[in-house]
Amino acid sequence: MPPGFFNHLLLISLFELKRAFATRRGLLSLITFAVVWSFILLYPLRFAAELLAQEKSLKQDFGFLDFIGLWSIHNWPIPEFGVFWQVALMIFPIVSITLAADQTCSDRERGTLRFIVLRSSRDRVFFGRFAGVMLIQALLITAAAFSTFALALYRDATLFSSAWPDLLALIVNLILVVLPFTALMATLSAQVKSARQATLWAILIWTFLAGLINGFAYYLPALAFLKLLIPGYQLTELTQLSGWQTLQLAYIPLLQSFILLAFGRWIMARQAL
Amino acid sequence: MKSPIIQCQQLSHAYVGKVALSNVTFELDAGEPVGLVGPNGAGKTTLLNILSGFLRPTSGQVRLFGHSPGAVPLNGKVSALPQDARLDPSFTVTEQLVFYARLQGMARQQAMLEAGRVLDAFALKEVAHEKPPVLSHGMAKRVAIAQALIGLPALVLLDEPTAGLDPVNVRTVRAVIAELTSTTTFIISSHDLAELDRLCQQVLLLENGRLQIETIREDEQPAASRFITLQMEPCPALDLMASLKALDGVVQVTNPQKNEFIVEYNPGVQLNMDQLLMQVIHSHHWHYRQLSHGKTLEEKLFFKG
Numbered sequence: 001m002p003p004g005f006f007n008h009l010l011l012i013s014l015f016e017l018k019r020a021f022a023t024r025r026g027l028l029s030l031i032t033f034a035v036v037w038s039f040i041l042l043y044p045l046r047f048a049a050e051l052l053a054q055e056k057s058l059k060q061d062f063g064f065l066d067f068i069g070l071w072s073i074h075n076w077p078i079p080e081f082g083v084f085w086q087v088a089l090m091i092f093p094i095v096s097i098t099l100a101a102d103q104t105c106s107d108r109e110r111g112t113l114r115f116i117v118l119r120s121s122r123d124r125v126f127f128g129r130f131a132g133v134m135l136i137q138a139l140l141i142t143a144a145a146f147s148t149f150a151l152a153l154y155r156d157a158t159l160f161s162s163a164w165p166d167l168l169a170l171i172v173n174l175i176l177v178v179l180p181f182t183a184l185m186a187t188l189s190a191q192v193k194s195a196r197q198a199t200l201w202a203i204l205i206w207t208f209l210a211g212l213i214n215g216f217a218y219y220l221p222a223l224a225f226l227k228l229l230i231p232g233y234q235l236t237e238l239t240q241l242s243g244w245q246t247l248q249l250a251y252i253p254l255l256q257s258f259i260l261l262a263f264g265r266w267i268m269a270r271q272a273l
Numbered sequence: 274m275k276s277p278i279i280q281c282q283q284l285s286h287a288y289v290g291k292v293a294l295s296n297v298t299f300e301l302d303a304g305e306p307v308g309l310v311g312p313n314g315a316g317k318t319t320l321l322n323i324l325s326g327f328l329r330p331t332s333g334q335v336r337l338f339g340h341s342p343g344a345v346p347l348n349g350k351v352s353a354l355p356q357d358a359r360l361d362p363s364f365t366v367t368e369q370l371v372f373y374a375r376l377q378g379m380a381r382q383q384a385m386l387e388a389g390r391v392l393d394a395f396a397l398k399e400v401a402h403e404k405p406p407v408l409s410h411g412m413a414k415r416v417a418i419a420q421a422l423i424g425l426p427a428l429v430l431l432d433e434p435t436a437g438l439d440p441v442n443v444r445t446v447r448a449v450i451a452e453l454t455s456t457t458t459f460i461i462s463s464h465d466l467a468e469l470d471r472l473c474q475q476v477l478l479l480e481n482g483r484l485q486i487e488t489i490r491e492d493e494q495p496a497a498s499r500f501i502t503l504q505m506e507p508c509p510a511l512d513l514m515a516s517l518k519a520l521d522g523v524v525q526v527t528n529p530q531k532n533e534f535i536v537e538y539n540p541g542v543q544l545n546m547d548q549l550l551m552q553v554i555h556s557h558h559w560h561y562r563q564l565s566h567g568k569t570l571e572e573k574l575f576f577k578g
Contacts, residue, residue, distance in 0.1 A: 002348035003378045011375055023363040111358025114327055115369075115420055119348055119376035273327040 008124040009131055012116075016132025033095065033140060040091070041147055045083050052079035053155065075242035078159055080152040081166050082242070088144065088174050089235050096137060096178040097202050100185035102195035103129040104268070109193050113273050126268040130186045130261065134175070137182065141174045166243055173246045177238070180231040180256035187264030190271060206231065231256055276339065278303050278428055278458060279324065284333035285482075286319050293319040294330070295482035303427065306450060306459040308469035310574060311479035317462045318356050320479065321430050324460075325353040337428065349377040352426040354418050354434055360405040366392070366416055367401045370423065377424045391419040394449050395442075411438050418446060425453070431461045435468055447472060466570040478574050487574060498524055500568045501546060503534045506560040510534075516553050522546060535568060 003011075020026040052074075076082030104125065107113040116125055149167055152159050184205070188198040210230045217224040227233050233256075234249040241248065277300040284297040293316045301307060309317050322328040323335060326343025340346050360369050367388050374384035392401050395415040400408055408416065414437055421429050434450075435443045450459055450472060460477075463469055469476060476487045505513065510528055517526045517536055522543030527535045538546045547564060554561050567573075 001378070002345050003376070008376060011372070015372055018368075019363060025363055107361065110361070111355055112361045114325070114353070114355040114358045115360070115373060115417075116376070117326060117343060118352055119373055121343065121345055270329065272322075272329075 005124060008120050009128045012120070012125060012128025013132035013135055016129060017135055019132075020136045029099065030140075037144055037147070040087060041144075041151060045080065045087060045148065046151060048083040049080040049151070049155070052082065076166065078152050078163055078166060080148050080155070081163070081170060084145065084148040085170060085242070086239055088141070088170070089177065089239055092137070092141060092174055092178050093181045093232055093235070095140070096181035097185060097199055099137065099140075100133045100182040101189065101198040101202070103133060103186050103189040105189045105192055105194055105198060108271070108273055111273075117273060122268050122271075123265060126186065126190065126265055127261075130182060130264075133182055133186075134179070137178050138171075138175050141178070142171055145171050145174070169244050169246060173238070173250075176247075176250050176253045177232075177235070180253045180260060183257040183260035183264065184231050187260050187267060190264050190268040228252060228255065229259070231260075277301055278338055279460075280334075280336040282334040284320075284323065284330050284335060286316070286323065286328065286331045292482050294323075294479075297333070297479075297482070297484045299477065299484060299486060301458070301460075303458045305454060305474040306461055306472045308473040308476040308570075309460055309462040309479065310464070310466065310469065310476055310570075315479040316482045317479055318432055320484075321353065321432050321460070321462055322355070324430055325351070325355065327355065349424045350426055351428045351430070352421040352423070353430040354421045354432055356432040358417060359413065360416065360420075362404060362406050365402050365404055366397070366408075370416075370420055373420055374423050379424070387423055391422050392416070394422065395419050395445060411442055414438060415442060415446075418449075422449070422453070422457075425456060427456070428458050428460070431459060433463055434461060435463065435465055443468070466574070470570040476570065476574065497539065497541075498537050499540050499546075499566070501536045501538070501550065502563075502565050502567065502569055502572070503536060503550065503561060504563040505532045505534065505554075506562060507532060508557075508559040512557070513554075513559065516557065517550065520546075520549055520553065529572065532562075535572065 020030065074082070076085065104113060107116070113125065120128075145167055149163060152163060181202075184202055185198055188201050188205075189195070192198050192201060213223070213226045213230060217227060231253075234252040238246055238249060279299070279301040281297055281299050284294055285292070286294040297316075297320065309320065311317050319328065323330050324337065324342055326341075326347075335342055337347055337351055342351075360366065364372075367385075370388035370391065371381070371384045374387045375381065379387060389398070389401070392398055395418065397412065397415055397419060400412055400416070405413060405416075414434075418431065418434055421431065431450075434446055438446065447468070450461070453459075459472075461469065461472065478485050478487055510532075513534065514526045514528060517523055517534070520538075520543070522538045522540075523536060523546075524539055525537040527537075529535060536546065536550065540546070543549060547566070550564065551561070
């Protein structure tokens, strides 16, 4: 009796996890991410959070962060989380496009995918790889959020008990944010020949799709709903929200991911391996 | 009732502007290895890719054990050596074979044992913990054949299994195939006709995308004429042909290539033609290398006449 769908999903995604954490290439990517993130954490994030904490303690009506348009950071009770939220909303979609670019393309070009589909269906490989990359990103997001939590505790250890709900909200939301970007890369990866091509196409599609839909919506406001198709469309609105309010827009990345994955699965099923 | 393991109905495939397969229809039962031959570009790899589920045919139907290629119930039952496919360079050979065995439903411990078994069969134990980029072409090829045998599948499709291997390893591959023929049906695509002649009872000949089935062994039924292929040490070809033609029962003697002669004879007139030929060779102090009944596969398939 062949193993079931979820058994294969687990095996394939765990193999991707092994690729990220136990191979030289994967470790190199992780170290690069860790170095860049430490820099962001120790300089811009720490300084902005300290500035915010000072503004709060001085009860200033209008501070530097309001001046640069980041007034919504004040909605977060812990300043570090407010700054983390703004930074993460910019950084993680970019990380996602880079990290998730090679879900199936280089394996297909090399022929390795043939060895795998002899033992598993194309659907299982497609969704297993997607689940694996999501798992890796979820771990990176969790690690980054916990490092920010540690920074906040270093400033004020009394935050330990009150910070957990916001920490969880941040992690869940960021996972939802990267979901459609990862789905877009899964779809592109099923079609193109290399990770580089997938990244280039993602940037082109994202830019042109956003430009085109915004153009249509400007002249025909009835078409404004098409903006829902642009991955990251909700990011601007998300920056204005805090805590569990951020889940109000969760339906957008979920809907986008569903559409993109359905399209990617369709490509994968027809693609010559 | 025994049902065929492969059923192809009106199978066609076209790449942009080029027909690779045209209305291929055939059925194969489980049994002895089957050869798949044809000139370059005849559609052999396309046919194997369709059977393996790597490629969707443009039209027509394919069923393996009653299922479409790539269907989940074929997991572990059908395997293949795809042409030019390489393993993932990031993981060791064992890590990948264990992963494949686990996808076939084996527990971790069993998968480790199975990976060891197939690597051992091809004398690859010493590279088990190496990564693919350090393997030579021959080693990588043997690893790719080894992965096809994980879990003893019922049908194995091998695309050019011995191309690029040294004679010792060709023999190993041949021995492994011969050992498994009682449980596994092999379809072997190859240009090495001598190899197929040794291993296969039946050959599928693809030419310009069209297929015909040939039986290799000489028919036991009485025939109007039979053939003997004679490979000689250097000798005067014209004298030899004249001497053979003079024998009672010989219909025709041809010399398709240097030192190779095909004798067509009437078995009704002379049943023991082989003995007669050897007497002639001996009496002229010539020396032969090989005498075999029937035509070579090459003659049969590509130089009919």
